[in-house]
Amino acid sequence: MNSPKINIKPFGVHSVLIEWPNEVSEIILEKILHFERFLIKEVFTNKEWELVPSYNSLLIINRTKQLDFQKLSSELHKWYLQLKESPKPDRYLWRLPVSYDLEFGLDVEEVANQLHKTKEEIIALHTGATYTVFGIGFLPGFMYLGGIDKELEIPRKATPRSRVVKGSVGIAGKQAGIYPQESPGGWNIIGNCAVPIFDASKENPCFVSVGDKIEFYEISKAEHDLCKIEAEVGIYKPEKIKIDA
Amino acid sequence: MLKVLKAGFYTTIQDSGRFHYRNKGVPVSGVMDEISVFKVNSLLENEESAAVLEITMTGPTLIFEKETYIALGGAKMSATLNNLPVQNYKVYTISKGDILSFGKLEKGFRSYLAVKGGFTSKQVLGSRSFYQPITKYNRLTDNDAVPFAVQEDFQPKISEIKVASFLDDSVLEVNKAPEFDILTDKQLEEIFSRTFTVAHENNRMAYQLSETIQAHTISMLTSATIPGTVQLTPAGKLIVLMKDGQTTGGYPRAVQLTDRAICILAQKKGGDTISFKLV
Numbered sequence A: 001m002n003s004p005k006i007n008i009k010p011f012g013v014h015s016v017l018i019e020w021p022n023e024v025s026e027i028i029l030e031k032i033l034h035f036e037r038f039l040i041k042e043v044f045t046n047k048e049w050e051l052v053p054s055y056n057s058l059l060i061i062n063r064t065k066q067l068d069f070q071k072l073s074s075e076l077h078k079w080y081l082q083l084k085e086s087p088k089p090d091r092y093l094w095r096l097p098v099s100y101d102l103e104f105g106l107d108v109e110e111v112a113n114q115l116h117k118t119k120e121e122i123i124a125l126h127t128g129a130t131y132t133v134f135g136i137g138f139l140p141g142f143m144y145l146g147g148i149d150k151e152l153e154i155p156r157k158a159t160p161r162s163r164v165v166k167g168s169v170g171i172a173g174k175q176a177g178i179y180p181q182e183s184p185g186g187w188n189i190i191g192n193c194a195v196p197i198f199d200a201s202k203e204n205p206c207f208v209s210v211g212d213k214i215e216f217y218e219i220s221k222a223e224h225d226l227c228k229i230e231a232e233v234g235i236y237k238p239e240k241i242k243i244d245a
Numbered sequence B: 001m002l003k004v005l006k007a008g009f010y011t012t013i014q015d016s017g018r019f020h021y022r023n024k025g026v027p028v029s030g031v032m033d034e035i036s037v038f039k040v041n042s043l044l045e046n047e048e049s050a051a052v053l054e055i056t057m058t059g060p061t062l063i064f065e066k067e068t069y070i071a072l073g074g075a076k077m078s079a080t081l082n083n084l085p086v087q088n089y090k091v092y093t094i095s096k097g098d099i100l101s102f103g104k105l106e107k108g109f110r111s112y113l114a115v116k117g118g119f120t121s122k123q124v125l126g127s128r129s130f131y132q133p134i135t136k137y138n139r140l141t142d143n144d145a146v147p148f149a150v151q152e153d154f155q156p157k158i159s160e161i162k163v164a165s166f167l168d169d170s171v172l173e174v175n176k177a178p179e180f181d182i183l184t185d186k187q188l189e190e191i192f193s194r195t196f197t198v199a200h201e202n203n204r205m206a207y208q209l210s211e212t213i214q215a216h217t218i219s220m221l222t223s224a225t226i227p228g229t230v231q232l233t234p235a236g237k238l239i240v241l242m243k244d245g246q247t248t249g250g251y252p253r254a255v256q257l258t259d260r261a262i263c264i265l266a267q268k269k270g271g272d273t274i275s276f277k278l279v
Helices: A026-043 A069-082 A108-114 A119-128 A221-232 B034-043 B185-193 B259-266
Strands: A007-011 A015-019 A049-054 A057-062 A091-099 A131-136 A143-146 A161-164 A168-172 A175-178 A183-185 A188-192 A213-219 A239-243 B002-006 B010-014 B052-056 B061-064 B068-076 B079-081 B092-094 B099-102 B107-115 B171-176 B196-202 B206-212 B229-232 B237-241 B253-257 B273-278
Touching: A007 A069, A007 B171, A015 A069, A026 A049, A026 A057, A026 A069, A026 A131, A049 A131, A091 A221, A108 A119, A108 A188, A119 A188, A119 A213, A213 A221, B034 B052, B034 B068, B034 B107, B034 B259, B171 B259, B185 B253, B185 B273, B253 B259
Parallel strands: A091 A213, B171 B273
Antiparallel strands: A007 A015, A015 A057, A049 A057, A091 A188, A091 A239, A131 A143, A131 A213, A143 A175, A161 A183, A168 A175, A168 A188, B002 B061, B010 B052, B052 B107, B061 B099, B068 B092, B068 B107, B079 B099, B171 B253, B196 B206, B196 B273, B206 B237, B229 B237, B229 B253
């Protein structure tokens, strides 16, 4: 089996970082998640360990023990080479509703102007793509989405906003995302998604996992308001479709 | 209950941290100075994960609404119990109505109050550590009440310990972080030969350092970070991530603080100076 090469780097005494080639690639992401599943199931089985995948890397952390870097590094190389094909876990495509109403889409007209398109074309481009979750970080539940249409690429705002409201749907460069909570932010805000991506009161606080897919579809402001109420009382269920492996 | 009469500058409930949600973007949080907290919890024969109050810079005034035992540690904050001075790392018996008050910050930055059995506030995602919006509040405010368990008689095995203080230490021991090997000789030389000043932008998320080193144009994909990671921004600024620090970042990770170095830095405030030493 032809696997992309890995590079293992020390990261303090409690962690090591495994790196794959420096590119945004679904093939690499699949490999990382495959290796992560193996390590969680077969090697790092106790609660001391945590693994954090993102784009082209996988961090392995032990909360308390000092790691023997040389030993762990050679073992990781060995396990990686011996990695066997295994059934893929359940993966989901989440379809999330977005209102592009100007009340929420603070920058949608500016984005349209800069890209010489109409607002409708911007919405069509944004809803026309299937995005891949390459990482979750920055804020609890903040997804780094890859897969934006080339025609929708636009630099982040020259001056970041000190306050972006919860649910804001943003684009910047090759990335798309949703602000899961109010925060400062420099991305172009083109709409709002009322579905709470992160809910600390749930046992699984974030329904999305790295490797999942996201699609957006347009709803009206009235539908958005209803969705928001449903989310607040906890009855809204995001639409999910199982992806065939 | 422990009632908060005056909350002080920034007082929070913290335990050993919130684990197993980093892959969903949740920082680990937890006490900034683990060494000091380990000692106060040990004195009270508490579990290591027992929740304490983390008191930053200026302390609160607190009234105990039932009996318990307490120990203080970390920064020196001239605390008094019913107007009598209280020393760090000593067990005190508390009666109903006792008032604990923190005065002037003498040394360090974060002080800890442990009670026998730990504070028993609500856990969210497996931890009592404050971190908004995982927890409803980011700090205690006046008139808050913090629950703790009723204690039967407790005879501490040791009622007082002498502690070799690290509050005067300023050398932060570090190990290599993932991008260490792509730093220039000049950057490495600057990191390890200079003295850095803690900027006023310092909090539980990150400590920025005032002096800059050689700038860079390294571009990398977002990747995981942990408490104690020292990031280097393109402009040459060093940012040390702390317990509430974000779980991923896009800046090169130059070095990684040891556990002890995180505690040393946690006791520094804006204007204090530190240096780095590779071990």
